[in-house]
Amino acid sequence: MTTTIDQKFATETIHLLLIEDEEDDAIIAHSLLSNIRGVDFKIDWVSSYEEAHASIVQSHHHVCLLDYCLGARTGLELLHNALQYGCKTPIIMMTGTTDRHIDFQAIQLGAADYLIKGQIDAPLLERVIRHARERKKAQVEREALHAKLLETSRQLGMADIAINILHNVGNVLTSINVSAGLICQSLRQSHVQEISLVATMLQTHHDQLGEFFTNDPKGKLIPQYLEELGKDLSSRVQQTVTEAESLVSKVNHVIQIINAQQNIAKPGGMQEPVRLADLVEQALMISRRELEEHHIEIVQEYTDLPQVVVDKHQVLQILVNLICNAKQAMMAQEREHHRLTLRIESCPEQEGFLQIQVTDSGVGIPSEHLTRIFAQGFTTKTKGNGIGLHSSAIAAKNCGGSLHAESDGNGSGATFTLKLPNTVAQQPGSMCVDSQHQSTDFSTPQQ
Ligand SMILES: Nc1ncnc2c1ncn2[C@@H]1O[C@H](COP(=O)(O)OP(=O)(O)OP(=O)(O)O)[C@@H](O)[C@H]1O
Ligand SMILES: [Mg+2]
Known part of the structure; x- marks a missing residue:
């Protein structure tokens, strides 16, 4: 059963869920709420556990007053389930039982407050509702801030990884550049094209090579020239291979830097x-x-x-x-x-x-x-x-x-x-x- 009571001449509207299985107690609660000045309570009253559960998990209400006795089940059970479902509504237990153990349990489970029927007047109820709502608001803000902080630190973490990669790769890149430059320079300065000039010369004199090597001024220089060219080329090849090997190892290090950063979440690579x-x-x-x-x-x-x-x-x-x-x-x-x-x-x-x-x-x-x-x-x-x-x-x-x-x-x-x-x-x-x-x-x- 759902009842809505509108209070006139109010300045603030509070949508309240009243969970109460006794009609008499529900009427007393209505009456107390109607005596609170400056607030227009829109009250949804539900009397069974099932209705209450369906309503509370939607978190549509600004506040909830919850009775301890709900037929065969208890308000504590409902409180527990509602919070498990992520209910955002502050829940105030309002019960006829004075058992301190239940009071203690309710607060431990997450109740906003614990009131004893017969010991409440309108000002007390108003204050408890106001405080419960304020605390809930602060809690929601804290959670939103926490979520924002988590997201910011995640983004900062990603920026950190990017900065680290750039820095460490940067250290090696200068050296990679030097190695690559040396390889290019060595190949550019090699006299490898001159081999084909010598070959053309030999081709031109192929029918009189003996005469060419013995008496021609250019031909006489060829054997020594080839010997020097051979030495120069083999030392250049050696240098280039060494530099290329060092280049490969530096590039490998760059790859490892990137891989290591990708594994950053895991301790120990x-x-x-x-x-x-x-x-x-x-x-x-x-x-x-x-x-x-x-x-x-x-x-x-x-x-x-x-x-x-x-x-x-x-x-x-x-x-x-x-x-x-x-x-x-x-x-x-x-x-x-x-x-x-x-x-x-x-x-x-x-x-x-x-x-x-x-x-x-x-x-x-x-x-x-x-x-x-x-x-x-x-x-x-x-x-x-x-x-x-x-x-x-x-x-x-x-x-x-x-x-x-x-x-x-x-x-x-x-x-x-x-x-x-x-x-x-x-x-x-x-x-x-x-x-x-x-x-x-x-x-x-x-x-
Ligand atoms: N060997 C050193 N001798 C003197 N000062 C040093 C030495 N090593 C580091 N420092 C000091 O520590 C500071 C931080 O070093 P760090 O390597 O973290 O950064 P950086 O060299 O300034 O910049 P980068 O991030 O490009 O490496 C340096 O700016 C320098 O003042
Ligand atoms: Mg440095």
Whole structure:
């Protein structure tokens, strides 16, 4: 049964669902509501559990007054089901039972309030309805804000991934460009076309080749010319093959950077046994030409260590960033002689860990920056983005290790230490996917 009562001379209209199986109690509730000033209550009264359920789950009402006794079933059951169905209407329990346990349960289940029949007057009811509606409104706003925050952080996460890919691919692209340029230059400068000139010359003199080689001034030069041409071509082929191989490995690294970012949601990527010295060499290769052009001495202090199982591309990405930063720091510092030292050793202060240190003789890091350089966006360079160290610190953590910086300040160079768990490869050449590192210290860098 549904009844609608309109109150006259009201300023606000509240659509109320009254769930009450006793007609007398429903009349008392109507009467209380009609005594509330300034509000026009449109009341839908339902008396059975089934009708109540069908009505409440639609969340059409501003507020609901719910009795505890509903025939064979209870108001608590309805409250529970309504909230399970996502009911947005604030539900106030209004019952004849004074059992504190039911009161407690109702509030725990999500009732907006608990009123006892016979102890309510119009002002109290008005206040309870108003507060219940305000709290519900605040809750709905909070949920909407939370959903918006989730969406924003998802979008920011996607932007982060894109920025990371661009930054790390950018580091390698310059080097790819140099390799490709060198291959083109070497092929352009090769004297390969001259072979056909010699062939034409030999064709012209094919019936008197002996005479041509012995007495003709041009013919006499041909054997020595061919010998030199052969040497030049074979050294160019050798150089081109080396450069092309390095190009293939850099392109492969770019592909891995993109793949690694696609797997960003999954902790731990492809773990494989590697020699850390090989990784350092590979990372060095990306900046080597520029380092040589600036006459920077490269010192390699590699302790001979067995292979370790790591996510090769994450470690490579960190090393490329550290070496790039070191190179830039040295290029920015006027000095007669610069030195880049790359050191691989067992970690002296942390058992079960290995460390790779990158030390440069560059501009150094003032102490007030040491705590900030790993924060996303922190840069002191005009063309910097402040992404390299941030993404490297995350990658180090993903590998079960850590990244730290030390410097005595302006002009005294810097040392970056990458610590990695010494997960020794079981069988050289074997491969295990998604294995988890165990380590005692998962420390993050200072932020
Ligand atoms: N080897 C170093 N020597 C001195 N300062 C360094 C060194 N490495 C990093 N820094 C400082 O840390 C800052 C952050 O480095 P990070 O690699 O995160 O960003 P960036 O190099 O400025 O820009 P990008 O995002 O392009 O790498 C640098 O701007 C610089 O001030
Ligand atoms: Mg950088």
